[in-house]
Every structure is written in C-alpha cells, then in structure tokens.
Amino acid sequence: MRRLAALSIRWKVTLASMIASVTVLAVACAVFFAHELGRARVNLGRSLQVRADTIGLVSAASILFDDPKAAGEILEASRVDPGIVTAAIYALDGRPFATYRRRASEENAPVVALAADTMEGRFVGDRRLVTRPIDFKGKRVGFVALESDLADLSDVKSGFMLAALLVLALCIGIGWLLALQLQRLVTRPILALVESARTISRDRDYSVRVVVRGGDEIGVLARSFNEMLEQVEERDVELEAARGTLEHRVAARTRELQLEIGERCQVQATLVRQTEELTRSNADLEQFAYVASHDLQEPLRIVASYTQLLAETHDGQLGPDAEKYVRYAVDGALRMQNLISDLLAYARVARAPAPPQTVASGDLLSRALDNLQLTIEESGARVTHDELPMVRCNSSQLVQLFQNLVGNAIKFHGERSPKIHVEAVCRDGETEFSVRDNGIGFDSKYAAKIFVIFQRLHARGKYSGTGIGLAVCKKIVEHHGGRIWVESRVGQGSTFFFTIPQAAPDREAKEEVRHVGVEAS
Amino acid sequence: MVTSSRRLVAGLLAALVWSAALRTVPTAAGTRTPTEYDVKAVYLLNFARFVEWPDAGFATATAPFAICVLGSDPFGSTLDETLAGETIAGRNLVTRRIAHPTDATTCQIVFTGASETTRLPAIVDALAGRPVLTVGDETAFTQRGGMISFRLEQSTVRIDVNPEAIRRSGLSMSSQLLRLARIVSAQP
Structure with a gap:
C-alpha cells in the first residue's frame, strides 16, 4: 500500500483504467459464460429431445410390426452423436424393445420410469435423461429414452474459457497500450505542474x-x-x-x-x-x-x-x-x-563620625525634651507623643533634630500656651515623623524658604534666633537620606514632617562623609 | 456415480420383470399368449396406417374402411376383436367375409388365405388398377402379383412387399414399412 502511494500518478492513472477495464471485461465474460452455459444446457436438452422424437417417428413402424432389429438399427444411428451414452425404445407395455450402448461397459439402458411426469428431460449427475413418447397417427405406440453425457457441455465450457482467456489477454494488451497513451491526457499537465513547482522550489524563481x-x-x-x-x-x-x-x-x-x-x-x-x-x-x-x-x-x-x-x-x-x-x-x-x-x-x-545605630526614637525625643526642660517650664508648653518606632540613625543628630523642631514650636507660640504633639507612621520603607504645634503658623508660600540658612520670616526683635536651626534640621534629615517639609497656615499652627529611611542611609551619603572627614584631618 | 449406476441396474431389472408380466394379450376369454393370427390381425390394422388410399377408393366421404377376408377365415373372432373401435383417418373399420374376388372391389384391404392359392391370378386381375391392398397369407403371393405377403421367420411374422404392385394400384406405402419389409418383385 505505501509502495502504491509512492507510485507516480502516471502509473496510478494507467493502473486505475486497466483495473476498471479488466474488471468490466471479466464480469462481462462471466455473464456471457453463464448465459452461454445455460443456453448450451437448454440446447443440449432440446437437441436430445429432437433426436428422441426423430427416433420415435422413425421407429414407430418397427414397434408396430414387432421388428426389434430394425429398431436397433435406428438406435444404432445414434452413434453419430458421441454424446449419447445409451438409448432405448420401449413398447407400450413397457418392455425394452431395442437398446443401444455407446460402449459395452455402459449400462444396458437408461432408467426410464414410464410415467408422464418423467417425460421432461432432466440432468442426473453428469448425465442427462430424456424420455419421449412415440405416437403414430394419434396413437401411442411406445417410448424412446436417451441418455447423454455432458461432454458437449464441457466442450462448450473449455471452448469458452479458452476464448475468454484469449479475449482477456488481447484486451489487457490493447487496454494497456490505450491506457498508456490516454493517461497522458490527464497526467501530462499535472506532471508539467509538478515540474514547474520543483523548478520554483529549487531555484526560488x-x-x-x-x-x-x-x-x-x-x-x-x-x-x-x-x-x-x-x-x-x-x-x-x-x-x-x-x-x-x-x-x-x-x-x-x-x-x-x-x-x-x-x-x-x-x-x-x-x-x-x-x-x-x-x-x-x-x-x-x-x-x-x-x-x-x-x-x-x-x-x-x-x-x-x-x-x-x-x-x-x-x-x-x-x-x-x-x-x-x-x-x-x-x-x-x-x-x-x-x-x-x-x-x-x-x-x-556633615562631619559626624558616629556610625548609625538602631535606637528607639522615643528615647531620643525624651533626651531632646530633657535638653529643652527649662524652655518648656518657662513657656508652660505641653509636649505629647504617640508610641514611636525604632529607627536606624545617628542618635545625637536625631536628638538635635527633635530639639530644634520642638524648640521652634515653643518659640513661635501665639497667645495660647503651646501644645506640641509628636507622632510617627511607617510607610513605603521609611518612617514619617510629624511635629504638630498650635503656634502662629505662616503662609504656606514660605514653606520652602524657611529651610534655607539665615532665612527668617520674622523681625529679630520679635523672635530671637540665628536663622540656622531649620537649615540644620534639613541637613540632618538629608544626611540620613530622608526628606523634610512643612504644612502651615497663618494662626492655625504648623506641622513639620520628616522621614528617616528604614534601611541604612545610602552608600553615597556615607562616602561623602568619609571623603569630607579625610580632608578635614 | 456408483450409487446412481446401481439404481440404474435395479430400475432396469424392475422394468424387465414388469414388461414380461405384460407380454400377454388381453382378450374376452382372458389373458393368453398371442397366436400367429393375433399378430397378423394387428398387422392388417397396422397396414391400414402405413398405406394411403386415394379418396376415389371409397364410395362416399363417410364410407367405412373395409378389411375383407376372401375365402376361408383363419382368424376366427380375433380380427373382429382387434379391429373393434379402431378408426382409420376418421373412417370406421369394418370386416367383411367375401367369397369372390369381384366382391373385393369395395374393400380397402383384402386378405387372401391359403385356400385361395389357386385363384390368385383371378384375384390379381379382378383388382388390377383398383386401390385395394392385397395381402396374402402365402409367401409366394407377392411373387405372383400380390402386394403384401406374410412370412414366418423363426416363428416371427415378417412381411414381403411388392412395391411395383402397390404403385400400379394407386396406393402409396410408408417408407417406414418398406424398410421393415423384404422387397419382392413379381415373377414372370
């Protein structure tokens, strides 16, 4: 099957037409054969019957005049037909009047049951029996029986076989030549197509x-x-x-x-x-x-x-x-x-030599408040705080930061006694502290300005100070890698925010510190 | 094949036994073996079947077919029994006993017994040119101008035929019968 699939279409088409025509021819031959055989059988039966009738006609006189010898001579004429094996003429009373045997070895006479239903011919094995009545001038005078072998039929068979084989062989030959020629009608354009496809895929043209x-x-x-x-x-x-x-x-x-x-x-x-x-x-x-x-x-x-x-x-x-x-x-x-x-x-x-440590920011606030104790007592300020987290920082600088911011808040109090609240939230990897006061506040447009060194919002006479404190705060926060900003409204108090990263301050800041330190020494 | 052959043989034997039992002639007196004249009576009837008579041979279209016995009758009742009820070409068969050859002109078949040997020429002359089939019981009958004569051959009845005589009388005999008969021509 795989071999057939790999076969060229040229051979496939040729084979297909060959198979079709040979099959059709074989079927036709088979049908003809069956038909011929049937006809041969019928013909054989008919010719036997005709022969029997002829014998009957001719032998009527010999029966009537009781001349078995003459009847025997008539039967003997059957020898011209080699198919007839035995023959017999029966008198009306059923006795065998005359018999004929093709060969001495044949049975004496065919079996004839002298009844009307056996008057038809029939095939018995490889023999055929025909029994016919002998009538003369309307009177029944006897019966004739013939037994024939089917040599004629087998002759017909073998003859037809031979003819069929010859025809088949001839037709296969002619069919093959025709199919070889005709397949080009179909295959030539296909093969041309295939050739072009090959050329194209080979040359990419x-x-x-x-x-x-x-x-x-x-x-x-x-x-x-x-x-x-x-x-x-x-x-x-x-x-x-x-x-x-x-x-x-x-x-x-x-x-x-x-x-x-x-x-x-x-x-x-x-x-x-x-x-x-x-x-x-x-x-x-x-x-x-x-x-x-x-x-x-x-x-x-x-x-x-x-x-x-x-x-x-x-x-x-x-x-x-x-x-x-x-x-x-x-x-x-x-x-x-x-x-x-x-x-x-x-x-x-910027010159701080101490390395950062992780400390409780609440402790640092307490230290800042201790340093501010006198100021707090004088002003009557109340400083409160939430629970404060651990931070990694330079602790003395963070104390300084708290101290500056709380000190600032106390310094810029209004007519009310100052209230200061410190709290912290942890978010986005940093800790955000806020220092809220109820002081005089300021216009938020100055929010950036106040962190610049020597910048003051108020006359020196009203509030003392050098204008450096918040700049120091900014520097400390930035030194730790954080940010500082303020939110405020005039008369509404201010809130200072700053963040300290929870991770260690970035390396660049440290490098810078070391660099400066080295130059200073 | 062996089975069918055996069956054939058995059937054959059965047929032979059966036919032997039937080789008798049914008569009014019962069944007996056929005698010579039983056979000859049947033959006379058979001659009527194998010979054709011209219409001119009959007086009328419905005239019976007459088989006549000239002179002494050797058949007895056999002939009448044999011919009873038979017809030839639509005509009834009748038997007649005649004494003179001239009476035979209205017969279709005339049987001449052994007693008439001396009158043979007269019979032949009387029936010359007439369509009457002459049958003689004597072998020499055909040699002396008769048409058919019986002859015994090993106790079997055989017939001689003089075709020339038949031809002259205007009758025609079936070749089948001629084939069975011994052909004889008249002696001068």
Whole structure:
C-alpha cells in the first residue's frame, strides 16, 4: 500500500483504467459464460429431445410390426452423436424393445420410469435423461429414452474459457497500450505542474509560469498556481522594498542615536565634572565655615568677655551714652557667639563620625525634651507623643533634630500656651515623623524658604534666633537620606514632617562623609 | 456415480420383470399368449396406417374402411376383436367375409388365405388398377402379383412387399414399412 502511494500518478492513472477495464471485461465474460452455459444446457436438452422424437417417428413402424432389429438399427444411428451414452425404445407395455450402448461397459439402458411426469428431460449427475413418447397417427405406440453425457457441455465450457482467456489477454494488451497513451491526457499537465513547482522550489524563481491547457480542474489548478506565483512575486518585490526602506530607516535612526548618545555622554561628562566641582566647592565651603567659626570663636570670646567685664566693673561710672554702647557691644558679641555656635553645629552635621545605630526614637525625643526642660517650664508648653518606632540613625543628630523642631514650636507660640504633639507612621520603607504645634503658623508660600540658612520670616526683635536651626534640621534629615517639609497656615499652627529611611542611609551619603572627614584631618 | 449406476441396474431389472408380466394379450376369454393370427390381425390394422388410399377408393366421404377376408377365415373372432373401435383417418373399420374376388372391389384391404392359392391370378386381375391392398397369407403371393405377403421367420411374422404392385394400384406405402419389409418383385 505505501509502495502504491509512492507510485507516480502516471502509473496510478494507467493502473486505475486497466483495473476498471479488466474488471468490466471479466464480469462481462462471466455473464456471457453463464448465459452461454445455460443456453448450451437448454440446447443440449432440446437437441436430445429432437433426436428422441426423430427416433420415435422413425421407429414407430418397427414397434408396430414387432421388428426389434430394425429398431436397433435406428438406435444404432445414434452413434453419430458421441454424446449419447445409451438409448432405448420401449413398447407400450413397457418392455425394452431395442437398446443401444455407446460402449459395452455402459449400462444396458437408461432408467426410464414410464410415467408422464418423467417425460421432461432432466440432468442426473453428469448425465442427462430424456424420455419421449412415440405416437403414430394419434396413437401411442411406445417410448424412446436417451441418455447423454455432458461432454458437449464441457466442450462448450473449455471452448469458452479458452476464448475468454484469449479475449482477456488481447484486451489487457490493447487496454494497456490505450491506457498508456490516454493517461497522458490527464497526467501530462499535472506532471508539467509538478515540474514547474520543483523548478520554483529549487531555484526560488517565482517568475516561472505554468502553461495552462484547457478549462478542466487541472487547468483551474494551473491558473490558480500561476496567480499564486504572481502574488508571491508581488509580495517579494514589496518585501524587498520594505526591507530597503527599513534598512534605510534603521541606518538613519542608528546615526541619530549615535549622535544622541554622543551628546548625552558629553552632557554626562559635564555633569560629572560639575558635580565633582560642586562637591569640592561644597566641602571647601564647609571646611571654610568650620575653620572660620572655630577660629572666630576664640577672638570673639575675648571680645565678649572683656566687654562684659567692662560693663560690670564700670557700672554707673561711664556716661549714659558709653553704657549704651557697651551694652550694644555685649549684645553683638553674644549674638555672634550664638551665630558661630549654630554655624559650627551646622557644619558638624556633615562631619559626624558616629556610625548609625538602631535606637528607639522615643528615647531620643525624651533626651531632646530633657535638653529643652527649662524652655518648656518657662513657656508652660505641653509636649505629647504617640508610641514611636525604632529607627536606624545617628542618635545625637536625631536628638538635635527633635530639639530644634520642638524648640521652634515653643518659640513661635501665639497667645495660647503651646501644645506640641509628636507622632510617627511607617510607610513605603521609611518612617514619617510629624511635629504638630498650635503656634502662629505662616503662609504656606514660605514653606520652602524657611529651610534655607539665615532665612527668617520674622523681625529679630520679635523672635530671637540665628536663622540656622531649620537649615540644620534639613541637613540632618538629608544626611540620613530622608526628606523634610512643612504644612502651615497663618494662626492655625504648623506641622513639620520628616522621614528617616528604614534601611541604612545610602552608600553615597556615607562616602561623602568619609571623603569630607579625610580632608578635614 | 456408483450409487446412481446401481439404481440404474435395479430400475432396469424392475422394468424387465414388469414388461414380461405384460407380454400377454388381453382378450374376452382372458389373458393368453398371442397366436400367429393375433399378430397378423394387428398387422392388417397396422397396414391400414402405413398405406394411403386415394379418396376415389371409397364410395362416399363417410364410407367405412373395409378389411375383407376372401375365402376361408383363419382368424376366427380375433380380427373382429382387434379391429373393434379402431378408426382409420376418421373412417370406421369394418370386416367383411367375401367369397369372390369381384366382391373385393369395395374393400380397402383384402386378405387372401391359403385356400385361395389357386385363384390368385383371378384375384390379381379382378383388382388390377383398383386401390385395394392385397395381402396374402402365402409367401409366394407377392411373387405372383400380390402386394403384401406374410412370412414366418423363426416363428416371427415378417412381411414381403411388392412395391411395383402397390404403385400400379394407386396406393402409396410408408417408407417406414418398406424398410421393415423384404422387397419382392413379381415373377414372370
């Protein structure tokens, strides 16, 4: 079966037509054979009957004149028919009047039951029996019986077989030649199609076209094939064009990107350089501020000490103007001392040598409140707080932060006694602290300004301070990698928020600290 | 095949026994073996069947078919018994006993017994040219101008025929009968 499937369509078509024609022929032969055989049997029966009737007709006289010899001679004439095996003439009373045997070995006479129902011929085994009455001038005078073998039939059979075989062989031969010729009608266009398909798939040449012959299914197939090829070709061209455009566009885009990357690299390099410069100048500035405030402290202490000494020792001895001047000088010196000390604190934030630790922020708040105890008692402030979480931080700086914020809140209280509440929430990997007061508040448009160093919202006469405290706060929070901001409305109090990351402060901040530290030493 | 052969043989034997039992002639007196004249009576009837008579041979269209016995009658009652009820071509069969050859002109068949041997020429002359079948009981009958004569051959009745005589009389005899008979021509 698989071998048959692999066979060329040429042979399949030839085989199919051969099988069909040979089958039809064989069936026709079989039908003819059956028909012929039937007819031969009928003919045999009929000819036997005719022969029997003839014998009867001729032998009537011999029966009537009781001449068995003459009857025997008549029967003997049956010898011309080799099919007749035995024959007999019976008198009316049933006695065998004359008999005939083709060969001595044959039975004496065929069995004849002399009854009307046996008058018809019948086949007994390989013999056929025919019994006919002998009538003469309307009177029955006897019976004749013939027994024939079926040699004639087998002759007919073998003759027909031979003829059928010859016809079959001849027809197979002619049919094969015809099928070989006729199959080309069907297979030639198919094979041409196959050849074209092979050429196309081998050479990838889609410009090849199949020659279309006729409007039958193969013609339709060939036309469809050609249309398909056209489409493939068109698509090929389009694809080629698209590919060209695409390459072009990719090249252009690549160029643009290269230019862009170059620019970005330059920008980045500039940025890095500027950052470095900025970092260096920042460090220089801090170094300068630290060194300056540290070194300024000593002469200032002398100025402050001696002007105070002058005011104490010469109290009432100087003129009123002189006393006023000395008081101004003492005030200025003290203010300058505060300023310098605050500046030092500000500068120190970046220089903090202590590594961060995980501590309870509630403890840190308590320490800040201890430091502020005098101020709190004086102002009658009430400071409350929720439960505060553990944070990882530089604890002295966080104490400073709380101290500045709570101190600020107390300082800018209104006419009511100050109430301050500290709470904390943990969200998005950081802890958000808030310090809320019921103080004077301020316009929220200044919310960014207040964290800038030396910036003040109020006249120095109304609220004391150096304008450094919130700048220090901002610096501490940023040093820990957090953010600080404020929400406030005039007369409604302010709330300061700051966040401390729950993870360790990022590495860059540490690097910077170390860098600055190294330069300072 | 063996079975069917045996059956054939058995059937054959049965047929033989059966036919032997029937080889008798039914008569008024009962069943007996047929005598020579029983056979000859049947033969006379059979001659009527194998010979054709012209219509001119009969007086009328419905005239009976007459079988006549000339002279002494050797048949006795046998002939009448044999012919009783038989017809030939639609005509009734009758038997007549005649004494003179001239009486025979209205007969279709004339049987001449042994007693008439001396009158043979007269009989032949009387019936010359007439369609009357002459049958003689004597073998020489045909040689002396008769048409058919009986002859005994090993106790079997056989017949001689003189076709020339038959032809001259205007009768025609079936070739079947001629085939069975011994052909004889008249002696000069």
